[in-house]
Amino acid sequence: MTWLQRYRLRAFLGSSLWVVPVFGLALALVTAPLVRRLDAVTGWTLFGFAPEGARAVVVGLVGSVFTFVVFVFSILLVAVQIASANLTPRVIATILAHRPVRVCLGLMVFTFIYGLAVLGRIDATVPQLPVAAVIAASLSSLVAFLYLIDHLGRRLRPVSVVSEMARSGAQVIESIYPQLLAESPEGADRPTPPEGEPRQVVPSPEGGVVLAVDVPGLVAAARAADGVIELVPQVGDFVARGDPLFRVFGGRSLDEGTLHQSIALGAERTIEQDPAFPFRIIVDIASKALSPAINDPTTAVLALDQIHHLLRKVGIRKLDTGLLRDRDGRLRLVYRTPDWEDFVELALTEIRHFGASSIQVARRLRALLVDLIVVLPPERHAALRSELGQLQRAVARAFEDPEDRARAECSDSQGIGGHERHAAPALSTE
Numbered sequence: 566m567t568w569l570q571r572y573r574l575r576a577f578l579g580s581s582l583w584v585v586p587v588f589g590l591a592l593a594l595v596t597a598p599l600v601r602r603l604d605a606v607t608g609w610t611l612f613g614f615a616p617e618g619a620r621a622v623v624v625g626l627v628g629s630v631f632t633f634v635v636f637v638f639s640i641l642l643v644a645v646q647i648a649s650a651n652l653t654p655r656v657i658a659t660i661l662a663h664r665p666v667r668v669c670l671g672l673m674v675f676t677f678i679y680g681l682a683v684l685g686r687i688d689a690t691v692p693q694l695p696v697a698a699v700i701a702a703s704l705s706s707l708v709a710f711l712y713l714i715d716h717l718g719r720r721l722r723p724v725s726v727v728s729e730m731a732r733s734g735a736q737v738i739e740s741i742y743p744q745l746l747a748e749s750p751e752g753a754d755r756p757t758p759p760e761g762e763p764r765q766v767v768p769s770p771e772g773g774v775v776l777a778v779d780v781p782g783l784v785a786a787a788r789a790a791d792g793v794i795e796l797v798p799q800v801g802d803f804v805a806r807g808d809p810l811f812r813v814f815g816g817r818s819l820d821e822g823t824l825h826q827s828i829a830l831g832a833e834r835t836i837e838q839d840p841a842f843p844f845r846i847i848v849d850i851a852s853k854a855l856s857p858a859i860n861d862p863t864t865a866v867l868a869l870d871q872i873h874h875l876l877r878k879v880g881i882r883k884l885d886t887g888l889l890r891d892r893d894g895r896l897r898l899v900y901r902t903p904d905w906e907d908f909v910e911l912a913l914t915e916i917r918h919f920g921a922s923s924i925q926v927a928r929r930l931r932a933l934l935v936d937l938i939v940v941l942p943p944e945r946h947a948a949l950r951s952e953l954g955q956l957q958r959a960v961a962r963a964f965e966d967p968e969d970r971a972r973a974e975c976s977d978s979q980g981i982g983g984h985e986r987h988a989a990p991a992l993s994t995e
Contacts (some may be wrong), residue, residue: 568826569825569826569827569829572777572779572829573829581662582641582667582670586673587674589670589672589675590674590675592675593676593682594682596679601692604692604694607694609693610693611693611697612693612697614696615691616687619687622699623680623684623699624684626699626700627676627681627699627703629707630673630680630706631677633710634674636710637666637669637673637710640717641660641661641717644660644717645657645660647721648660652726652849652853653846653849653850655833655845655846655849656846660720660721665716666717668709669709669710672702672705672709673709673710676706680703682695683696723854723864723868726850727847727850727868727870728871730846730847730871731871731874731875734836734847735875735878737836738879739878742879742883743882743886746881746942746944747881759793759795759899763812763814764814764817765812766813767813767819767821768806769807769808769809769830771830772806773830773831774803774804774830774831774832775798775799775800775828776835776838776839777829778838778900779827780900782827784891786823786824787897788891790813790817791817792813792814792815792819793815793899794898794899795812795813795900796828796899796900797810798810799900799901800839801839810824810828840902841908844875844911844912847871847875848868850868851865851868851916851920852865852916855916855920855923856919862980863925865916865929866925866926866929869933870929872912872913872916873933877941879905881941881942884903884904887900909949913934914952921956922963922964924973924980925981927956927963927974928980929977931974931976932978934949934952935976938950938953957974960974
């Protein structure tokens, strides 16, 4: 199995809502005869159900569990519509693939199918242990149903969504940029294409967004060919059919099919190897909250809290990590990742554009920028000072009244109601 096949299988199993419920269905069909045999061996008689009573209990429980299943799917459809309309469509996949949702549905489907299997065996005699198992599974399904309602209600709040995106973003940032800036300065190894004409240009066999890349596999392929591979698009970029995916320099030409199996293309970006995508999702949520139709600046401030956390994490890391060498120290792979200016522009530009006329958002933005200038290394200050100057000019344009302008130019970690922790630095970009 190639890396691409493993990646697609893993993505399918990890994101499909129906896989776990189908597994529950199959497990119920396998479990039913095993429990009947165990009942015959043990002679279970704890509840002592008569046929009529057992049949009534199982019918009622099975019908209730089926209602739970229908209700959960209805809730999911409503949740998807609400999340798409009020937050961003890019969170739909995370809702449907959320593990508690799939596990609870799997338990309910298991209980429903197992209950039907037990109901068909109730005749003149009652399989006591299977009936007891139906009761236990039904009670578990009831608990799972109540838990799922509470869990979805909490998870779909804006603060929960942006916090989850920030946690995922922090993990991918640490994996893509493992080295701290204090350990090695940037600039010495900034990725640049190898010199000279490429021996081979490998086009894309289809259109799509670059989701992930088999980095170890590409390094091994370049070493085997005694050459250097350049990955042309960045993870998260869209490539059309026929666009260049790889350039091969030096050594021998590589099989195009092998290289195609080292890169995953899809319809929508994923977080797995894309450190900019969590920023994109959080900024989309903030931008929608700042739209005139919703007008919810507090949600934008909550989003800025998480953006602040992510920018701090990015700002202390060495970002020019696009050169990979083999064990002999020879360059084998060149690829691009977002740099500091990319992150700052993505994280702040649109929110500043849409939220400069909100006193709450302007104050939180200023607090974010001032704090980052104070705590991050000097290498990060130029982009932050530039954003701070643009914010001040935007606030001056948005507020003609001197008193409101003075309020908007304060640094407030809560937007409105907090305090200014740091004095505002000079606006010089030096």
